[in-house]
Each structure stands twice: as C-alpha cells, then as structure tokens.
Amino acid sequence: MKNNLEDLICFEYRKINYFKEQISTCDYPCQISFYQEFLANEVEILNMLLERLNRNNSRNIRRDFTLEELKTYDGSAGRPSYVAINGVVYDVSMTASWGGGTHFGFKSGQELGSDFLNCHKNSGDILKSLTIVGKIIK
C-alpha cells in the first residue's frame, strides 16, 4: 500500500519515465500514440498529487499575517477562508458551518475573538478542531 503522498509521487515519476522510454523506442505511430495517451493521463495524476502536496505543506507552515493581509482570505474567488481568534489565525475553508466563508452573518478574513466568545460556550473544543495557519502581527 502506498499511503504516503511522497511515495505515490515517486511511483508516478517512475511510470512517466517508463512511458517516455517506450515512446522513444517505438517504431510505429499507432504505438507512439498508444503510449502518449497513457503518458498524458499519468502527467495529469502527477499534477494533482503535486497540488495536494503543496496544499498540505502550506497548511503546515505557520506564517504571520497583518490584519490587512488577513482581509484577502475571505473565501471569495476560490481563496481560503481564514479567521483570527485573539490573534491566532485559523483555517475555516472546509468547516461546514462556514459556507462561502461566511458564518451566521460574520465574514471571514477578520479578527472575531470577542464575537466568538459571545456565541460559543464550548469554545475550546471548537478551536481544537480547527487548523492553525499563523498569527496576527501589528
């Protein structure tokens, strides 16, 4: 089983190399187009895996945000939705109650610490379930 994303990507590279070799040694156009079709398919899979790897990595890296920078992460035009709670920036892009980066009249891309504490009694549990992406700097 290749559960690891890096392993999957290595495997994909090996497949692509194999198809390239086959194409270079083929004599007939129909053989070449046969392998080219496989190759195109594998390249597409590789791109998808690389994109996923990038996404995972960027989530692991914590960075500093100014409040101005945070404003751009409001979930519009395919951008992620980030919300700051008392200076810590959380990713709510995939939190089900944050459809379109909005949540019961609140918009992502801003500091919502006091509103959060007003509305949620079990605040600790909620924060634990969210991914931290960084912190706010002044």
Next chain:
Amino acid sequence: MSINNTECKYSHSKNRMAKIIIKDSIKSLDKKEGKKIKLIWLEAAGCSGNIISLLNAESPDLKYFLENMVKLVYSNSLMRLEGEAAFEQFMDTLSDEYILVVEGAVSTKSNGMYNIIAKYEEKWVTGMEAVKLAGERAKYILAVGTCASFGGISSARPNPSGSLSVKEFIKKEVINIPGCPANPQWVIGTIAYILSFGKPELDDKGRPIMFYGITIHDRCTRRSYFDKGIFAKKLGDEECLFKLGCRGPVTKTDCPIRRWNSSINWPVGDNSPCIGCAQEKFPDGMEPFVKY
C-alpha cells in the same frame, strides 16, 4: 455460519411495511370522522406564503386534509365567510377544543397596530390580539413558517414592527414548523401525528424531530463532492455549492429526500445553494445568500 444461509428475518415484512403503516394512518384518521377537531389558521405579520404552500399539498392533499382530518373554522384565505361574520366564527370557536396554527410573526409595536386582521364590533382586531386570544385556550399551537417559529423575515433587522416569534410572545409550548414556506407535508404530517398519537417528539427548538432531525448537509445528494473537496464555482454548476455560501450544513430539514412541488425538485437539485430558510437565524444570519 455461512453468509449465504443467512436471510434477513424481516425482509418479507419490510416489503409490506409501508403499506401497513399507510393503512394504519388512514384508519386512525378516519376514526376521528364526525368529531373532527377544529382548526384556526391565523395569518399574522407575514406574507401568507404558508397557506399558499399548503394548497400545494399532495399525499394527502388539501381536500383530504379538510374533509378527513380537521374542521377548518377560520382562515383568512380559505374560508367562505368574510368580514365580521368570519371573525364571529373565530370567536365562537374559542370556547371549543381546537388546534391553533399561526403563520407570520406577532407584531407587537404600537400595540400590534402594524398587523390588523379583522374588524369586529367596530374595533380593529390586531394579529397580536387574535394570537393571544386563541393561544390561551388552544389545545395545540403550531407556528408554521420561519416568521412564526423564530421571527424570520418579519423580525429581520431593524425590525420596525417589533415582531416576535409566537413562542416569545405567548410563552407557552409551541410546535415550530419553520421553513419559508413550510413544506405542506411538514404541516399536514405534524397535524396527522397530533390527531393519531398526540404531541410529536420535539427538539430543543420545538421542531418535530421526524422532519427536522438532521441537517440538509447530512442527506445532501452532493455530499460526496463536499467530502472530496470538489466545489461549484458559479451558480448552475453541478458540484457541491458550499463555497458559494450553501447553508445546508447549518439547516435542519429533510428537503433532500422530501423535496418540493410534488417532490419534483429542491434548491440544491436545481443548482442553487440552500439559503437556510428554515434556520432560526434566517434571514440576517444566513446572509449573504450567494457568495462568489
């Protein structure tokens, strides 16, 4: 024990179960014939959309509802009498046993004068007064629609008419059937349950669990797109509408399986995000309805 030899003991009865339940329900409703309970349908501060939605009922339809289930004694939209005579029928019913259905919120500002529903003995009768009168003696109170259940559009910011939900106003137990409008099957289904067994099981917001038990997101036909992170980019796309501001994850109804207009379709099935019309924070808390 091999798997091939095991047969579900209930598979035979399962095939007949629906039919048995339907027959039982009809029997229990038919028994009430002759002594049908009276029903008052008050249209308070709202758009009267719920009574229109009720006209669209099917299985059972409105005809069955009126002939076999309840005796509708008062309804602004459906009753034959008009003017003072109509309201007299309302007053006469108060001494009897009846179910009260309220649609629309209760407007309380200026002593309820924002919502006048009748003129009786040369005096204006406000919706607030009528809800209070009928609510005090009703056997069951049903708040149909989001305005009656939670204030809804009538009490949206800045709430110029001082509208309240029926429960906030009357401070008695109210069965809430939110939705904008409420699906006719939620209304008739709840009343059928009351006639057959009494009060249905309610959740902490007073909604019958049989219709409002789990969120739209839980049963959404596009749930697999959400789980895989595949999202619609614009209205009309066929993927998960979450990124466009879908309120399915916070709204509890059975829309995905019950659907609307004779079960033909429902908002998400028509590529439009759920706007959370049955949610208690609708509409202020559900905005924006679409986000790009």
